[in-house]
Amino acid sequence: MTSQQLSVKVAINSWRLVLERANKKFSNLTEDQLLREVAPGRNRLIYIWGHLTAIHDAMFPILGLGSRLHPELDNIFISSPDKTTQLLPAHEVKKCWEEVNGKLLSQFESLSADEWLLRHHAMSEEDYAKDPTRNRLAVLLSRTNHMSYHLGQVILAST
Amino acid sequence: MTSQQLSVKVAINSWRLVLERANKKFSNLTEDQLLREVAPGRNRLIYIWGHLTAIHDAMFPILGLGSRLHPELDNIFISSPDKTTQLLPAHEVKKCWEEVNGKLLSQFESLSADEWLLRHHAMSEEDYAKDPTRNRLAVLLSRTNHMSYHLGQVILAST
Numbered sequence: 275m276t277s278q279q280l281s282v283k284v285a286i287n288s289w290r291l292v293l294e295r296a297n298k299k300f301s302n303l304t305e306d307q308l309l310r311e312v313a314p315g316r317n318r319l320i321y322i323w324g325h326l327t328a329i330h331d332a333m334f335p336i337l338g339l340g341s342r343l344h345p346e347l348d349n350i351f352i353s354s355p356d357k358t359t360q361l362l363p364a365h366e367v368k369k370c371w372e373e374v375n376g377k378l379l380s381q382f383e384s385l386s387a388d389e390w391l392l393r394h395h396a397m398s399e400e401d402y403a404k405d406p407t408r409n410r411l412a413v414l415l416s417r418t419n420h421m422s423y424h425l426g427q428v429i430l431a432s433t
Numbered sequence: 434m435t436s437q438q439l440s441v442k443v444a445i446n447s448w449r450l451v452l453e454r455a456n457k458k459f460s461n462l463t464e465d466q467l468l469r470e471v472a473p474g475r476n477r478l479i480y481i482w483g484h485l486t487a488i489h490d491a492m493f494p495i496l497g498l499g500s501r502l503h504p505e506l507d508n509i510f511i512s513s514p515d516k517t518t519q520l521l522p523a524h525e526v527k528k529c530w531e532e533v534n535g536k537l538l539s540q541f542e543s544l545s546a547d548e549w550l551l552r553h554h555a556m557s558e559e560d561y562a563k564d565p566t567r568n569r570l571a572v573l574l575s576r577t578n579h580m581s582y583h584l585g586q587v588i589l590a591s592t
Contacts, residue, residue, distance in 0.1 A: 275565070277437040280550055284566050285444070288574040313472040313589040391439055406434070407443050415447040415574070419581040426582035427589065430472040 279387040285411060286382050289418045293375055296326065296425050299432055300371070305364045312427040317356045319431055320364060322424050324351035327371045330378060333417060336396050337410050339381045344370045385410070438546040444570060445541050448577045452534060455485065455584050458591055459530070464523045471586040478590055479523060480515035481583050486530045487511050489537060492576060495555050496569050498540045503529045544569070 275283070300308075300323050308320040317325075328347035334340050347370065350359050361367075390411045393402035402408055434442070459467075459482050467479040476484075487506035493499050506529065509518050520526075549570045552561035561567055 277547055277550055278435075278440060280565060280568075281437060281440040281444075281570060284568065284571045284574060285440075287566055287571070288578065291575075292578055316589055388436055391436055406439060407446055409439075409443065411440060412443045412447070415443060415577070416450075418574070419447065419451055419577060422578040422581035423585035423588075426585035430475055430586065430589075 276387065278391075282385075282387045282390050282411065285390075285414055285418075286379075289382070289414060289421075290379065292418055292421050292425065293379075296421055296428070297371075297375070299425065299428055301368070303432060307432065308364050310431040312431045317427070319428055320361055320367060321351065321356035322428055323364075323371060324361060324367045326421055326424055327367060327374055328352050329417065329420060331370070331374045333378060333413065334381075336394050336413055337381075338392075338395050339378075343374055343377065382414070390414070435546065437550075441544075441546045441549050441570065444549075444573055444577075445538075448541070448573060448580075449538065451577055451580050451584065452538075455580055455587070456530075456534070458584065458587055460527070462591060466591065467523050469590040471590045476515045476586070478587055479520055479526060480510065481587055482523075482530065483510035483520060483526045485580055485583055486526060486533055488576065488579060490529070490533045492537060492572065493540075495553050495572055496540075497551075497554050498537075502533055502536065541573075549573070 300319070303319060308323070309318055311318050312322070324347060327344070328351040331342050331344050331347060334342050347362075350361060362370075391406070391409045393399065393406075393408065394410050394413045396413075397408045459478070462478060467482070468477055470477050471481070483506060486503070487510040490501045490503050490506060493501050506521075509520060521529075550565070550568045552558065552565075552567065553569050553572045555572075556567045
């Protein structure tokens with residue numbers, strides 16, 4: 275394994291570890307528990323679950339891995355704050371979550387180590403030329419941090 | 434820049450970005466605000482600030498970067514839950530936080546890209562031989578996730 279392959283493997287492991295924790299947490303909650311707020315007046319667990327699913331789904335085009343599976347989630351879980359629209363039922367969020375994360379992980383493993391250093395698609399060629407750290411690997415780490423951030427909130431309402 | 438150097442740079446950037454967010458959040462809080470709980474009955478902001486400082490300080494020996502600056506923080510901010518011991522005053526937590534993170538970042542930049550792939554010191558030689566992903570880079574990503582996790586909680590009490 276080259277150094278670069280090892281580094282990519284470490285980054286994917288880190289994603290997988292946080293994903294497994296989030297998955298375990300969400301999957302063990304009842305429909306009633308999913309309606310709890312993480313703190314008084316804040317997002318409900320079901321909203322955060324859908325929000326993470328939508329953000330992960332958006333990684334397909336950003337990483338150049340094809341089209342989104344569930345673009346319809348954005349309106350509900352990104353553009354609209356919680357408690358302003360009708361959310362999906364928990365079993366549908368769960369289905370999307372599993373589908374999106376399952377496909378993402380298998381796509382991650384199909385990229386070569388050097389492909390992780392290519393520009394991500396929310397960047398122009400010009401900006402990437404100026405700053406080559408704006409690559410797929412940076413997106414992966416950023417989304418792992420994003421998931422960790424919300425996992426820290428989820429724990430407050432689910433333990 | 435080699436692929437491996439670029440990957441390490443992306444990982445350090447990710448750490449720095451989360452650190453800057455946390456720093457901005459904590460540094461702008463008054464002493465009174467720092468006594469707020471992130472959710473009813475949960476950790477106070479000052480405790481999380483000290484906890485992150487202690488965990489970051491423990492990275493020096495784990496990464497083979499020398500001795501800890503503030504091992505005395507562990508008793509207060511790791512071994513003891515919040516509200517069971519007398520915490521340090523905010524200005525002292527802030528001083529330790531800045532000192533630890535400033536020194537860590539400068540040490541990060543002194544490591545070569547390949548040194549990031551050497552075993553971390555919480556691992557035995559034997560276990561590292563079996564799994565070379567248990568390296569310094571993995572520690573860096575894990576601690577970045579840990580900081581993101583608590584930052585997600587801090588935001589609930591500070592906005």
